[in-house]
Amino acid sequence: MAERITLAILGATGAVGTQMLRCLEEQDVPVGTLKLLASARSAGEELVFRGQTVRIEEARPEAFEGCDVVLGAVEDDLAKALLPEAVKRGAVVVDNSHAFRLNDSVPLVVPEINGADISWHEGIISNPNCATIIGLVPTWPLHQLGRVTRMVVSTYQAASGAGVAGMKALEAELAALGTGTELPRPHAFVAQLANNLIPQIGGESEAGYTSEELKLLYEGRKIMHEPDLRVSCTCVRVPVLRSHCESITLEFERPVSLEDARAALAAAPGVKLVDDLDAADAHNRFPMPLDTSNQDLIWVGRLRRDLSNPDLERGLSFWCAGDQIRKGAATNAVQIVKLLCEQGLVVRA
Template sequence: MKQLKVGILGATGAVGEQMRIVLAERNFPLSELRLFGSARSAGTEIEFKGEKLKVQEASLEAFKGLDLLLGAADNDVAKKFLPDAAKMGIVVVDNSSAFRLDPEVPLVIPEVNPEDVKWHKGLIANPNCATIIALTAVAALHRKARLRRMIASTYQAVSGAGRQGIDDLLAEIHAPEGEQPPLGVFPYPIAYNLIPQIGGFNDLGYTSEEMKMQNEGRKMLHEPDFLVSCTCVRVPIIRSHSEALTMEFEKEISPEEARELLKDAPGVKLYDDPAEKKYPMPLDTSDQDLVYVGRIRRDLSAPKESYNRSLTLFCCGDQVRKGAATNAVQIAEIVFGIA
C-alpha cells in the first residue's frame, strides 16, 4: 500500500492530538507526519510513535508535498488555508464548520453516506460532533423506515469546547473551597451546573449548534425536508456526548425491529437491557469509537396515526474520537482505498 505524507492543521488542540492517536492506532500508512499550528505553538515538540516531531507554523509552503491534510483548527484558520491546500492537489478533511453546508463540499459520516466521498473536489467536511453521534445511531433505522422528523436533546461534554473546556471544568472542580476560578470558554461556571446554550441564538431562539442537527442531517441523509427540533445543553462531563432522540418515520418500525437492525449496524453497539440496568452512559463510551444505543421504546406522545412509526432512544459517543478525529481518519481511509 502506498505510504502517504500527512499533515494535521491545529495539531496542538484536543482534536489534533486525538488525530495523531487515531492515525497510530489504525496503522494509517504514513511515510511522513507534519504537525502545523500557530506561530505561538511553532517549535513545540510532540512525540509520535517514539519520534519527536516539531510543530511548524502553518503556511501553504509548509503544506507542499502532502497527500492528506487533516483540519483541526477553527473556522478562520480553515478558511485561510484549506481551500488553497485543496487546489494544490492535497486531499483535505476538515473538522471545522466552515465548509459543511457548501454544496460543492461533501459532508460525510462513513457509516451513513460513504458514497458522497466520490464527488469530492479536494475538500471534504467532517460533520458536527453531536450530528455524527445521532446519525450514526439512527442510520440503519433510516435505511429501513425513512426518518422524517426528530426531537433531539443533547447533553454535551466540555470536550466539545476543546482543550480549554476540559481545563476549565477541572479548574473549577479542584478550586479551593469558596474560590471560583475566572470564567474561560463558558459564560457561566460549568462544574455542578448545566448550560442550555452552545453557540449563538438565531431569531427563532435556536442556537447555531442546535441548527446543525437539521441542516447537516438533511445534507447527509439526502432528505431536504427532514425536520429537527434540537436543544443542546453543556454538561460537566469530560468526554462523550449523550443524546435523547425521539423520531418519526415514514414507515412502521417497532422497538424490536430497531434492536435487530442496530445489533449489526456499523459503528454502533446495541446496549439496551434496562432490566439489567444496561444503557448508554458517557463513562462507558469515552475513549473508544462506537456509538452506544439503548433505551429503545415507543414514543408515548405520538398521535395515533403515527404511533407505530415513532420511536425514542438514548445514545452516547466519544465527541473527540468518533465525533471528530476518528470520523476524519475514516473518511481519509475511504478516499485512499484503505478502508
C-alpha cells in the same frame, strides 16, 4: 491500500489534532511522511508518531507543499484562510471545522452513512459537527427500516466540545469546589459549568435556535440526502469532561417494530446496543459518559415506543452516547482519510 502518503495535521496541538495523531496510528493509515502544523508559538515542539519524534512547524501556506492529505483541526477563520491553500498545492483536505460543511461542492461525510459521497470531492471533504455524528450514526439504521421524517433531539454535551480550554475550565471549577476556594471566573463557557447545566451552545441563529442546534438540521439533511427532514434540537452543556449524550425521538414514514429496530441497531457498524433496564450492573443497562469515553462506538439504549405519537408503530425514542473528541471529531475524520486511501481518491484527477 494506497501507497504511503504525505499527510499534515493543521492544528496538531489541540484536543482534536492530538487525537487525530493517535487515530492515524490505531487505524493504520498508510502515512509515509507526517507534517504537524500549529501556531508560531508551538513551532519547534515535538510530538511522537509511531515511535518517532516529529517537529511541529508553523502553519503557513508554504507548509502544505508536497502534502497528499491535510487534516484540519482549527477554528473556522483559520480553516478558511489556510485550507484552500492546501488544495491549491494538490492536497485533499478533510476538515473538522464548520467553515465548508454546507457548501454544495463539499461532501459532508459520516463513513457509516454516506461514505460514497467522498467520490465527488473537489479538494475538500468536511467532517460533520460532533453532535450530528453521534446522533446520526444510530439514527441511520433505523432510517433504513422506516425512513425518518422528523427528529426531536436534546443533546447533553460535554466540556470537551469547547476543546482543551473547556475541559481545563471544568477541571478548575471542580477543583475549586473540592477545596472550598473561590471559583475562577467563567471564560470557556457563558456561566459556571460545575454543578450546573447551560442550555446554550453557540449564538442565537434563527427563530430562537442556536447555531449548534441548527447544525443537526442542516447537516442531517445533507448527510442523509433527505432535504425535507424536520428536526427540532435543544443543546445543553453539561458538567461532564468528555462524551456527549443525546435523547432522540424519531417519526417514521413506515411502521417500524421494536424487534426490527433493536436488531438493526445491534448489527449496525459503529453502534453498540446497551439496553437492559433489568441488568444487575448499571453499566450494562444504558449508555453513560463514563463508559463511552476514550472509545469509538456510539452506544445506544433506552429504546422504546414514543407514546406521544398517535401512530405508535411510527415513533421510537432512544438514548445514545459517544466520545466527542474521538468519533465526534478525530476518528470520523481519520476514517474518511482511510476511505480515500482504500479507494485511490487521494490524488485528484
